[in-house]
Amino acid sequence: MVRTMPDRTRRSERSRVAILDATRELIGEIEYAKLTIEAIAARAGVGKQTIYRWWPSKGAVVFDALLAAAENPDGGGIELPDTGDIAADLTTVLRATAAEFTDPEFAAPIRALTTEMLNDADLAAVYRERMDEPMRAAKKRRLESARRAGQIHADADLDLIVDMLYGPLTQRWLQRSGGLDDEFADALVAAVLRAFDPD
Amino acid sequence: MVRTMPDRTRRSERSRVAILDATRELIGEIEYAKLTIEAIAARAGVGKQTIYRWWPSKGAVVFDALLAAAENPDGGGIELPDTGDIAADLTTVLRATAAEFTDPEFAAPIRALTTEMLNDADLAAVYRERMDEPMRAAKKRRLESARRAGQIHADADLDLIVDMLYGPLTQRWLQRSGGLDDEFADALVAAVLRAFDPD
Incomplete structure (x- = not known):
């Protein structure tokens, strides 16, 4: 029994990879x-x-397939650009995020998964732990560095800044309630930074 | 045939009201x-x-039942408070909205309907026309009045202000990603008004 374990483990891993690959293919089709x-x-x-045996729901396996395809599959190791200019860096990031959300191929499965998650507390908890929290931590590290550099107010609430940057963008995307172009990203970043101006 | 029409119309209207009442009761149960x-x-x-015959989907009839129960069923006639102090008025409104969203009885059907709408373009169009647009217009009328009073910048983009006020609040509620208390509402209003300070 003990001697057969490695084979079984290898078979399991092969099945797991095949399932995630199949899911990723089908999401696109x-x-x-x-x-x-x-x-x-x-x-x-x-x-x-x-x-x-491994996933409780369709949402859970789709989520893992999307995560496995991401550059940082465990959400760790993510860093926002840091050129020393917080306005420039946030503009780069928000423009890129807005562009991703307007790409139907990228956005359709994320939209479906997001809406499924909103009514599935278990899936939401996995998402929070594996994606939202590491992403939020990375955003806050970049803002913390800007605060140390005197580019945002010393008393600024970094969670509030993150919500003010991503809340309007996410809402416009999910509710299709407004444009998601560079102009919007630029105006949003400028307004949020004015709100937390150090002077 | 012509003489029986009024009766048929009355019967139709009775059925319509009975359906909306039944839906509203069941939503609570x-x-x-x-x-x-x-x-x-x-x-x-x-x-x-x-x-x-009257509604294409469960989401559509639930939406109408919720609208019929609202104070302003067609979304018209809505006005934000205008005491002359934009900070005080927005704080009142955002605190009330945050409190509604944390009331499970109020929020559960709205959450379900919102998520359904995100993947149903027809339902989303009805929502936009009957609720979102009249509400947004009312918010912008209040902001316009503040702009005339010199309380927000003359060049301010009023749609962006609406999104910056409601986007973070909606996201915290839908994604359960942060507290929705008075402190949050107050900090959000203060930050958004700083961003569009006339000076």
């Missing part, structure tokens, strides 16, 4: 609402039960 | 995900087809 665990299992060449 | 058109029809004493 069919609408999220029409994606099923059955379709993922068939594409990966595994049984449905193999998927349910 | 069972989880949104478990609410069905069948249950609404049974409670209202009508056939399922009667509901589908």
